[in-house]
Amino acid sequence: MRVLITGAAGFLGSHLCDRLLSEGHQVIGMDNFITGSPDNLAHLAGDPNFLFIRHDVANFIFVPGQVDAVMHFASPASPNPASPFGYPNLPIQTMKAGALGTHNTLGVARAHGARYLLASTSEIYGDPEEHPQKETYWGHADPIGSRSVYDEAKRFAEALTMAYHRYHGLNTRIVRIFNTFGPRMRLDDGRVVPNFIQQALRQEPLTIYGDGSQTRSFCYVNDLIEGIYQLLLSDEHMPTNVGNPCETSILEFAQTINTMVGNPAGIVHKPALRLGDDPQRRRPDITRAKEILKWEPKISLEEGIRLTIPYFQQKLELAKS
Numbered sequence: 001m002r003v004l005i006t007g008a009a010g011f012l013g014s015h016l017c018d019r020l021l022s023e024g025h026q027v028i029g030m031d032n033f034i035t036g037s038p039d040n041l042a043h044l045a046g047d048p049n050f051l052f053i054r055h056d057v058a059n060f061i062f063v064p065g066q067v068d069a070v071m072h073f074a075s076p077a078s079p080n081p082a083s084p085f086g087y088p089n090l091p092i093q094t095m096k097a098g099a100l101g102t103h104n105t106l107g108v109a110r111a112h113g114a115r116y117l118l119a120s121t122s123e124i125y126g127d128p129e130e131h132p133q134k135e136t137y138w139g140h141a142d143p144i145g146s147r148s149v150y151d152e153a154k155r156f157a158e159a160l161t162m163a164y165h166r167y168h169g170l171n172t173r174i175v176r177i178f179n180t181f182g183p184r185m186r187l188d189d190g191r192v193v194p195n196f197i198q199q200a201l202r203q204e205p206l207t208i209y210g211d212g213s214q215t216r217s218f219c220y221v222n223d224l225i226e227g228i229y230q231l232l233l234s235d236e237h238m239p240t241n242v243g244n245p246c247e248t249s250i251l252e253f254a255q256t257i258n259t260m261v262g263n264p265a266g267i268v269h270k271p272a273l274r275l276g277d278d279p280q281r282r283r284p285d286i287t288r289a290k291e292i293l294k295w296e297p298k299i300s301l302e303e304g305i306r307l308t309i310p311y312f313q314q315k316l317e318l319a320k321s
């Protein structure tokens with residue numbers, strides 16, 4: 001297939017490019033570098049199967065030649081207001097990537113008769129009252145809270161994708177991605193994994209927002225990419241959760257990282273985020289992915305962290321020099 005991947009210079013997009021190229025596909029990567037980096041694609045320079053187009057997906061998209069699949073991953077993705085790259089600091093860009101970007105990428109897929117895959121998110125479920133979260137749960141999201149620019153854009157993106165499927169018969173898929181981590185995350189993007197690992201490597205206390213009783217379920221990037229690739233190959237049109245159901249509190253997670261890195265500095269508690277701005281519990285129900293895709297994650301949290309630490313070590317050393 002010849003596949004358009006938007007958000008190609010980001011964390012997940014760049015891993016997707018690698019995976020598709022390794023399967024023998026041709027890839028057109030598109031990005032405007034708003035939160036991503038050319039470094040994530042540097043190793044693909046000169047690859048005859050890879051073409052990069054610098055472009056903002058909020059504007060009309062033209063792709064030369066045939067396109068067999070479109071994977072729309074372009075969007076700022078960090079909720080941390082302390083980070084310049086978090087979506088609360090890029091609110092309009094986040095809404096445009098999710099709304100206009102989805103419209104434009106659906107248009108490309110329709111014009112080329114291509115299959116389509118939307119990167120959606122567990123944020124669809126908001127601060128969930130159902131636990132774990134199944135795809136049938138409608139969610140509990142504040143339409144004007146600090147996360148709303150992201151949540152509502154993604155909810156709109158899902159609705160538009162289903163409208164193209166139902167009205168135009170487009171061959172669509174929607175993946176609801178749960179917290180994922182691994183190499184190529186930005187050091188300064190403000191999400192918990194980069195924050196905790198770099199704080200531990202610097203032998204500083206890990207900053208926990210609130211008492212740390214809130215939970216997340218972290219998936220290592222290779223497992224996630226495998227699930228997404230299987231979904232692309234499938235004919236499943238309904239939203240599908242892909243993530244690791246292994247749930248941990250943020251406090252336990254911080255302790256695990258301190259132990260694994262060997263950080264004696266412990267933790268420090270920062271004020272909790274406003275109610276609704278920090279979902280209290282999150283764990284995917286992956287029954288559908290297991291049944292339809294015959295997929296489930298294989299890499300444990302500890303193994304994933306072990307595979308990620310050297311990347312952040314190297315980034316910190318480069319940042320020092």
Ligand code: NAD
Pocket residue numbers: 006007008009010011012013030031032033034035036037055056057058072073074075076077078096097101119120121122176177178179180181186
């Ligand atoms: P990221 O910030 O590393 O990557 C996003 C990429 O999109 C960046 O390279 C950025 O420059 C690009 N981009 C943003 N707006 C753009 C625009 N208007 N035009 C062109 N490019 C644009 O984030 P990520 O973690 O790799 O997330 C990728 C996708 O996966 C996002 O859609 C995100 O919502 C979704 N997702 C990620 C996670 C996760 O845990 N990583 C969880 C749920 C959903």
Ligand code: UDP
Pocket residue numbers: 078079080179190191192193195196207208209210214216250273278279
């Ligand atoms: N968090 C934290 N300290 C940090 C960064 C994040 O305690 O330095 C918490 C945050 O409050 C949330 C969880 O870690 O409960 C995951 O945050 P992240 O920004 O990675 O993503 P989210 O799942 O909230 O979208």
